[in-house]
Amino acid sequence: MKVNVEQIALLARIKLKAEEKEKLTRDLGNILSYVEKLSSLKTDDVPPTSHVLAIENVFRKDVQSPQGIIEEVLTKAPEREGHFFKVPKVVEGS
Amino acid sequence: MPFAKATLKELREEIKKDRSAIRSACQALGERIGKKDSGIRAYISFDASRLEADIERLVREKNPAITEKPLFGIPVSLKDNLCTRGWETTCASRILKGYIPPYDATVVERLRANGAIIFGKCNMDEFAFGSSTESSCYGPTANPWDLSRVPGGSSGGSAACVAADEAIAALGSDTGGSIRQPASLCGVVGVKPTYGRVSRYGLIAFGSSLDQIGPLTKTVEDAAILTNVIAGHDPKDSTSANASVPDFTQACRPDVKGLRIGLPREYFVPGLDKEVETAVKKAAEKLASMGAIVTEISLPHTEYAVAVYYIVAVAEASSNLGRFDGVQYGYRYPANHLSDMYFETRDRGFGGEAKRRILLGTFVLSAGYYDAYYLQGQKVRTLIKRDFDHAFRQVDVILTPVSPTPAFKIGERTEDPLAMYLSDIFTIPMNLAGIPAISVPCGFSKENLPIGVQFAAKHFDEETMFRAAYAFEQSTDFHKKKAGV
Numbered sequence: 001m002k003v004n005v006e007q008i009a010l011l012a013r014i015k016l017k018a019e020e021k022e023k024l025t026r027d028l029g030n031i032l033s034y035v036e037k038l039s040s041l042k043t044d045d046v047p048p049t050s051h052v053l054a055i056e057n058v059f060r061k062d063v064q065s066p067q068g069i070i071e072e073v074l075t076k077a078p079e080r081e082g083h084f085f086k087v088p089k090v091v092e093g094s
Numbered sequence: 095m096p097f098a099k100a101t102l103k104e105l106r107e108e109i110k111k112d113r114s115a116i117r118s119a120c121q122a123l124g125e126r127i128g129k130k131d132s133g134i135r136a137y138i139s140f141d142a143s144r145l146e147a148d149i150e151r152l153v154r155e156k157n158p159a160i161t162e163k164p165l166f167g168i169p170v171s172l173k174d175n176l177c178t179r180g181w182e183t184t185c186a187s188r189i190l191k192g193y194i195p196p197y198d199a200t201v202v203e204r205l206r207a208n209g210a211i212i213f214g215k216c217n218m219d220e221f222a223f224g225s226s227t228e229s230s231c232y233g234p235t236a237n238p239w240d241l242s243r244v245p246g247g248s249s250g251g252s253a254a255c256v257a258a259d260e261a262i263a264a265l266g267s268d269t270g271g272s273i274r275q276p277a278s279l280c281g282v283v284g285v286k287p288t289y290g291r292v293s294r295y296g297l298i299a300f301g302s303s304l305d306q307i308g309p310l311t312k313t314v315e316d317a318a319i320l321t322n323v324i325a326g327h328d329p330k331d332s333t334s335a336n337a338s339v340p341d342f343t344q345a346c347r348p349d350v351k352g353l354r355i356g357l358p359r360e361y362f363v364p365g366l367d368k369e370v371e372t373a374v375k376k377a378a379e380k381l382a383s384m385g386a387i388v389t390e391i392s393l394p395h396t397e398y399a400v401a402v403y404y405i406v407a408v409a410e411a412s413s414n415l416g417r418f419d420g421v422q423y424g425y426r427y428p429a430n431h432l433s434d435m436y437f438e439t440r441d442r443g444f445g446g447e448a449k450r451r452i453l454l455g456t457f458v459l460s461a462g463y464y465d466a467y468y469l470q471g472q473k474v475r476t477l478i479k480r481d482f483d484h485a486f487r488q489v490d491v492i493l494t495p496v497s498p499t500p501a502f503k504i505g506e507r508t509e510d511p512l513a514m515y516l517s518d519i520f521t522i523p524m525n526l527a528g529i530p531a532i533s534v535p536c537g538f539s540k541e542n543l544p545i546g547v548q549f550a551a552k553h554f555d556e557e558t559m560f561r562a563a564y565a566f567e568q569s570t571d572f573h574k575k576k577a578g579v
Contacts, residue, residue: 016441
């Protein structure tokens with residue numbers, strides 16, 4: 001199995017250096033070859049397990065519960081403006 | 095009393111006799127760190143002055159509702175993926191450097207509410223991705239039994255500080271063996287409770303269907319004391335189970351008469367180190383001589399566990415790590431465009447193993463590959479879980495090796511990710527099935543490296559697990575031997 005690492009890295013929002021690409025392609029290929037052994041098992045009638053306990057969705061009331069930590073949260077933000085996290089411009093154009 | 099060497103239970107008795115033992119213990123551990131930790135590097139952050147206010151408050155405490163708490167005055171160290179309010183929590187990753195949580199993890203809250211002092215934050219593999227504590231952005235931790243070897247991982251710092259008497263006890267997290275394997279390699283006790291037993295609120299997530307928090311301690315009884323405190327339902331973690339929590343210390347009694355113990359034949363296969371095999375089989379013989387009924391059992395899908403794990407765990411990891419984008423906290427690469435900020439922040443913030451797992455996880459979840467990898471992985475996970483369901487109709491406890499080998503050399507497996515992944519071959523199945531398991535010292539190799547034995551039990555049957563582990567431990571002296579560091 002040869003993985004298109006560049007395309008996967010694009011999906012994962014990670015920029016890769018050229019030397020990393022080669023090694024990661026090899027590593028991922030090796031790991032996926034190992035994982036290939038699962039295809040030998042017949043599982044047509046086997047349900048998937050996403051979670052081992054028989055628990056159900058837990059709901060709560062959608063109400064505000066002020067934590068009073070806005071300042072604490074924003075103090076360590078990489079960049080802030082007022083009560084907001086600030087990021088570089090999202091929408092390009094005029 | 096040599097305070098740094100004390101078990102949690104011993105220190106508790108000392109504190110009951112004389113309150114000043116709280117200060118003496120913290121000082122003794124601090125001195126030990128000062129002398130030894132430059133060689134071991136078990137701690138990411140330890141600062142004696144940070145403890146002063148807690149020590150002062152507890153030494154003067156008069157309220158018996160507090161002084162009689164099970165961890166009153168006990169220092170406990172934490173893996174650095176557990177959030178501590180006002181105290182940097184990094185997951186040993188550059189991307190979280192500078193992150194100061196505005197809240198305590200539920201386990202941390204429970205430790206504090208039960209009188210504990212949060213002592214220091216321990217080194218780990220970056221985001222708990224690893225079996226050797228070598229992928230930490232702070233550099234590797236060394237094994238206190240042999241500084242040229244790894245302590246195991248990913249909770250390697252938590253295991254090493256307990257083994258080196260730089261801590262009384264510690265908490266770690268276990269997704270595929272990350273508490274039990276380092277406990278085994280460092281000669282201490284490590285518990286992964288049942289999935290759902292302990293709240294993960296405030297644990298920085300890795301594989302959400304697998305992660306559990308648990309203790310690393312000097313004795314089985316100490317582990318039971320800590321499990322008592324951290325277990326229980328938490329409304330803030332909707333995957334925590336609403337099951338009643340028994341007093342696990344009551345299960346610690348030296349009696350295994352009639353206990354049915356199974357040895358899965360698939361765990362004693364080529365690749366298992368001979369010395370490990372001998373030590374583990376001797377443990378089974380010892381328990382048989384004490385009245386346990388030991389039989390061979392089969393867990394036929396064992397050989398598929400690592401493959402399932404490296405699909406399920408990385409898929410969940412890639413999703414969980416999507417939140418690290420430089421927007422709200424931690425590291426941000428200053429770029430002019432939002433997209434560049436994401437790509438550069440994640441390139442510079444994540445280490446090699448984290449990138450490998452994020453990419454692998456993204457791949458197995460991507461369109462066209464989902465059914466072949468992720469869905470098939472989840473189906474085989476069902477088969478592995480059924481193996482255990484079936485086995486537990488015949489036996490009460492399953493006894494296995496923890497790690498196929500004693501501690502390996504630093505650098506030995508870093509170039510071959512697959513060799514590293516196979517370090518967890520005997521611990522991963524328990525995470526996939528969600529069952530509780532414990533690692534207990536059961537011998538030493540010719541090179542004087544610790545070897546551990548694993549006891550696994552049914553969902554929410556930690557009592558039987560503790561009972562077998564305690565009875566074995568009390569019939570041997572392995573846990574009393576100290577690392578030579």
